[in-house]
Amino acid sequence: MVDWRMQRVNNGGVSLAVFEVAGSATSADDRHRPTVLLVHGWPDTHHLWTHVAPALAADNHVVAYDCRGFGQSDRPDGDAAYRLEALADDLFAVADAVSPDRPVHVIGHDWGSVQAWEAVTRPGAEDRIASFVSVSGPNLDQLGTWARQKLRRPTPRNLGHAAAQVGSSAYTVFFQLPVLPRMFFGVAGSAAVWREFLHRVEGTPRDRVIVGDTLRQDMVSGLRLYRANIRAKLIDPRTRSTLVPTLELVNERDIALRPAIFDDTYQYAQRLWRRSTPTGHWLPYTNPDHLVRSASDFIATQAARSTPDIAARMDRTRVFGAPHALSGKLAVITGAGSGIGRETAFALAEQGCELVVADIDLTRADETARQSKALGAQATAYEVDVADVEAVTEFATRVRDRHGTPDLVVNNAGIGLAGGALAATDDQVDRLLDVNLRGVISGSRAFGRQMVERGIGGHIVNVASAAAFTPQRSLGLYAASKAGVLLFSESLRAELGEHRIGVSAICPGIVDTNIVGATPIAGLQADDEDAERRRLDGLYRRRGFTPDRVARAIVDAIVHNKAVVPVTPEAAIGYRIYRFAPWLSRIAARRKVTG
Known part of the structure; x- marks a missing residue:
């Protein structure tokens, strides 16, 4: 287990529980090491990073936090408090608190990646975020634009991609209903059920799924993310580009996100790397070693600490145009x-x-x-x-x-x-x-x-x-x-x-x-x-x-x-x-x- 050391960071009246890996490059002599900020999604908490954080902490100052509505952070009322703009504000607030003098390297998973996309596309984000590793979480504005383009050109290929993503995202419609999802997760939101679900869907070993005592509450509270953001972003997407170096880890067996939705990312990221593997959605649980290797190589490259071998591995994943099916392999x-x-x-x-x-x-x-x-x-x-x-x-x-x-x-x-x-x-x-x-x-x-x-x-x-x-x-x-x-x-x-x-x-x-x-x-x-x-x-x-x-x-x-x-x-x-x-x-x- 990880030896987490907790502190509190306040953003606009919302108290966020922030966790630092004890002994992870925190001494005065080690402050030159990069700070890596881990951002989880639904229905997780900082415990998602249990198998990732210790390995990253060998060379980095590693910090995670419970996003608003999850774990030990505050759970503000109403859907408006969970809009991506507010979540991005939280990310910057945590970054300022844990690394006030140097930009941080962000790794986001699921909704953690979605809100990180919101942050890195803000003007001047490159001054506070040194790099971004995106795992199983698209930019919702880019996703809305992608869907519109597919429907404007209804070729069999485009319609096939759109239909596949609609099928994978069907659960989000249920999540936005007013009463039923709360009732469902109130009954089925146990740790045992969640572990069994991930085991059957992705083959994740049951004992590798680490959750907190607040899982049932997190499942219900986190539904506000879907209600506050998805319809607005898909109906009126406003795409923006980012100057932050970005590594996109595409999971070809993702239960929720089809690989095709990431094909246009290169249009919005001036410096983009991409790694595509036959892995599933919950990579931090199921394949943590792959995530650690990929993120460590990328962070080392962006922090000017890479060896020639690492640089060569990263060079092959650099994206300059529309990716091919085997790009970067x-x-x-x-x-x-x-x-x-x-x-x-x-x-x-x-x-x-x-x-x-x-x-x-x-x-x-x-x-x-x-x-x-x-x-x-x-x-x-x-x-x-x-x-x-x-x-x-x-x-x-x-x-x-x-x-x-x-x-x-x-x-x-x-x-x-x-x-x-x-x-x-x-x-x-x-x-x-x-x-x-x-x-x-x-x-x-x-x-x-x-x-x-x-x-x-x-x-x-x-x-x-x-x-x-x-x-x-x-x-x-x-x-x-x-x-x-x-x-x-x-x-x-x-x-x-x-x-x-x-x-x-x-x-x-x-x-x-x-x-x-x-x-x-x-x-x-x-x-x-x-x-x-x-x-x-x-x-x-x-x-x-x-x-x-x-x-x-x-x-x-x-x-x-x-x-x-x-x-x-x-x-x-x-x-x-x-x-x-x-x-x-x-x-x-x-x-x-x-x-």
Whole structure:
């Protein structure tokens, strides 16, 4: 538990209970450390920050307060006392009391973020607020403008976004009714019920939800926030911009707020950073470590205390325009020196990702990184042989230590082997399976463990092949390696689903890459093997399906969390034949393709 030290701050006759973490950089020698002001929402109190405040207090002077109407603060009568203007006045009053000489760094959650938006958009706010971390709480004026714009341009996409948010916000209509919500929370507003609700909605461990003795009162009193502000702001939005550096933590699984409502924030914040993760609404309870890491990095950067690694992490989340679906995410790609891997790097660079590109040929990986930087992405190249399990493990550790845990991993590195299974050498078989199958397993395991430990989800893409479900007499060994990738990916998806980690198997058919030119053909003499490779390479080139199209399918699979993606037309057809008429696949498999 946190050792809170309480004081009182008065604002316009309203007494606010303000809590300072005891020993959190409060000595005279430590006053140079930033003051971090934590602002809660409904129906919480300062107890919301129980798992966040101690970690922040290691490097900061940490203060929280019970907003008016909650906890140990006064509960003025009437709805007018709970308008955002009054709440912003409270925030400034607390800031002046706890840090009179220096601006504070604000972290707001839910209605705490909503009222902080009101504060940071006031003229001159940047003189008193050094930075703002917004969690699950929009600027209501911006939200009203966003809704109006969607309805003025009633495209299917706009209407879909608006309808999704209306559905998520339906509870606010009930909250504004005069009698029923008071009666409801008067009966159901117990700590046990609240803990069970958060556990069922977000999977929050019940013992992590810390509430005060005033929870039932807070639920009822806090309803005034909804009645005093929502209708007025949505009917007559008056958007204003802010000069305060702002980090927006977007929770993709937020029960109340759809991610799309934050897409226009960049228009109102001159300096905006954004981090989007598959997390839920009550981040301070459910994923406090993620909130602490994100806020600490941001505050350190704004307070000029960041290291080069922190600065690099923050750079990738900086927003200069409308965000992409994968903006700010860290992506690792193996086999990135050419073909599908290189094009995937370019596609993710265009999405605003930071890239870690790996290949057995460092020169080619460097070239991919250089071209990705030309697209505006941060990119770092590494040399890795994915067939070496120890090397993959060391690579994953280096990535975590230097860049952080990746959000996306694309296990793309692969080699080919054609010809008869009986004609192949043991060395050829071992190398094929070590790269194509064991390499994918090693990468998935090493980075998957990191994602699970971090606790905020992620996505793993394993590049298989249409050969995984189209048996061929001339590609039996290659097909076996890729079938292993496919079934491993499906199984891993089931295993990691509870951790919000998606797994996709990408299954291209005939794609014009350089893999054919390097593919051994077992059972042929050297001259015949060269001639056969040239013939197959020409066939692939004439097919004309380029790797950039596979890269687009990979991005789509990540965004929409697809399980199995047959990419080319022949792959899609082969997948369905193998599922619904496998005897046709067996007949086709007898045809000799090579040799």
